[in-house]
Amino acid sequence: MTPSRDKPRPARDLRSRSTLAGEAAAAAAEVETALDTPADPTSAAFFDVDNTVMQGASIFHLARGLHRRDFFTTREILGAAWKQAYFRLVGVEDPNHVAEAREGALGFIRGHTVAELEELGEEIFDEAMAHRIWPGTRALAQLHLDRGQRVWLVTAAPIEIASIIARRLGLTGAMGTVAEHVDGVYTGRLVGDMLHGPAKSEAIKALAQREGLDLAACSAYSDSYNDLPMLSMVGDPCAINPxxxxxxHAKEQGWRIRDYRTARKAARAGVFVAGVAGAASGAVAAAVALRSRRR
Structure with missing residues (x-):
């Protein structure tokens, strides 16, 4: 049943969607065979992707690559980008707008196959993402691997592209937003919600239970205050390019802070770019919602 357009979703529904998204992401998480029996089986590290592992928003780079391949029009994504930028700048988001964007997120892949998106995702990683990986964050991930710990990406990006990034970086696996598909064909709907904020902590909790992890012995890395639920649930949180x-918050709590942006000017620019990238990510969701309604 479609929720009333004049009322925001109840908090209980939002929590249940976050839980469902987290459980779906954990269930879809890939584990490399070589690390099935890690040297340190109860410890792991969890990395956010956007502006933590790589510069910019991965879903934006994915959307741009798909746009170049005629998945949706320039007019659609620019119109949606303006809405998202406006809402973020004035600090107000219409609950109906957010709900519609969420319902339409990843709608631009409706009718396409999982195999098709995975193949194109490999191409888009090479052309738009590989050179944006932060070397410092990559080195941190490698330190955990060298200690015999498993390393997962945890991101709002689609699980397909998240898995490609993890595989290319030699990590254990990834948890990302899960798009519903039937017989290998996308329906345009999500399983639960986007893997964002509380949904990330639900995903980590589900994975920890499945893999026998001790969260107090685990680490988490992110650039965003929105990931506080994820950072707060582990024993070793670290703010990357925060x-x-x-x-x-990290300074107040005595958490580790790592900033791989160079020079003060670049750091300030990085904060601005992070905000714009966030708006762009939301714009993708809104743009695809427009496309879904027009079909």
Whole structure:
């Protein structure tokens, strides 16, 4: 049943969608065979992707690559980008707009096959993402691997592209937003919600139960205050290229802080770019919602 357009979703429904998204992401998480029996089986590290592992928003780079392959029009994505930028700048988001964007997220792949997106995702990683990986964050991930610990990416990006990034970086696997598909063909709907904020902590919790992880012995890395639920649930949280709110919180809590942006000017620019990238990510969801309604 479609929710009323004049009321935001109840908090209980949002929590249940986050839980469902987290459980779906954990169930879809890949584990490399070589690490099925890790030297340190109860410890792991969890990395956010956007502005933590790589510069910019991965879903934006994915959408741009798909746009070049005629998945949706320039008019659709620019119109949606304006809406998202406006809402973020004035600090107000219409609950109906957010709900519609969520319902339409990844709608641009409706009717396409999983195999098709995975193949194109490999191409888009090579052309738009590989050179954006932060070497410092990559080195941190490698340190965990060298200790015999498993390393997962945890991102709002589609699980297909998240898995490609993890595989290319030699990591254990990834948890990302799960798009519903039937017989290998996408329906345009999500399983639960996007893997964002509380949904990430639900995914980690489900994976920890499945893999026998001790969260107190685990590490988590992110650039965003929105990932506080994920960072707060492990024993070793670390802020990477943090936004202002996360930096302040990390300092207050005595958490590790790593900033791989060079020079003060670049750091300030990085914070701005992070905000724009976030708007772009939301724009993708809104743009695809428009496309879904027009079909």
């Amino acid at each position: 936004d202002a709110k996360l930096r302040a």
